[in-house]
Amino acid sequence: MAPGPDLALMTRLVLDGPQRxxxxxxxxMIAAGAAQALLGALGLAAFLAAxxxxxxxFRWTGAAALLVWACLALRAALRPAPHGGPGPMPATGDDAARAEPSGSRSPTGRAFIQGLLCTGSNPKVGMFLMAFLPQFVPPGVDPATGVVVLAACxxxxxxxxxxxxxxxxxRLARRMHSAxxxxxxxxxxxxxxxxxxxxLALGG
Known part of the structure; x- marks a missing residue:
């Protein structure tokens, strides 16, 4: 929930396209987190640690994915405004949805994959869940069941x-009238x- 790549990706997608x-x-992102928690419970986290x-x-792969998205965001920041002027603010949310041509390809599938890769490419997510959640399993509760319930919450x-x-x-983007x-x-x-x-590349 702390500021990081997931929130950065969400911000870029909200500014660039429809809310959906x-x-x-x-x-x-949540699907990737669930998959990492499941794989961690099955022993993948311990295997990677060993x-x-x-x-x-795995870490370098995740760093490469983040670097690609950094380049895409930078390209959007450096893109000149239409006609050399400040230009209108890009449409967001429902405005962008109404502006889409009826035959255009839906962006939701591509966005889902982006979210999946953004969280899934960081192996530390699964390791964090496996190190953080077990300590909160109440005494007498089956550890596997307890971790699954806590991970779901x-x-x-x-x-x-x-x-x-x-x-x-x-809401903030709708009030941004400056490109x-x-x-x-x-x-x-x-x-x-x-x-x-x-x-991530340096292991920090």
Whole structure:
């Protein structure tokens, strides 16, 4: 729930397209978190911890994905405004949905995959869940059952927070009448992606 790549991706999607795309990305992030928790419960987290070379490869893959998104956000920030002027603010939410041609390809599937990769490419998510949740399993409760229930609660809260963030950014974006502000937001998003890519690559 802390500021990071997931919130940066959500912000970019809200600014660039309809809200349903950002919502699809949020569900992709939660699906990735659930998959990592399941794989961690099955022993993958311990396996990666015991095989540093595999963990490093996984970590570098995640860093590469974040770096690609940083480049995309930076390209959006550097894109010149139409006709050389400040231009109108990009349509967001329902405005963008109404502006889509009827035959255009839905962006929700692509956004879901982006969310899935954004969270799924970070192996530390599963390891965090496996290290954090077991300590809260009540005595006398089957550990596997307890972890599954706690993971479901944690991921549900995460989804609620992502959807709240989506609405907050959407409301703020509707009040942004300057293309310069939107470009600055893209630049900040690129900085977040780039920072986390470097940290992940270096193992921080």
């Amino acid at each position: 795309a950002a919502a699809a990305a949020a569900f992709g 095989r540093p070379e595999l963990f490093t490869a 944690y991921l549900s809260l995460g989804l609620i927070w992502l959807l709240i963030w989506m609405r907050l950014v959407h 310069r502000v939107v470009r600055l937001t893209h630049a900040l998003t690129a900085a977040v992606f780039g920072t986390f890519a470097v940290r």
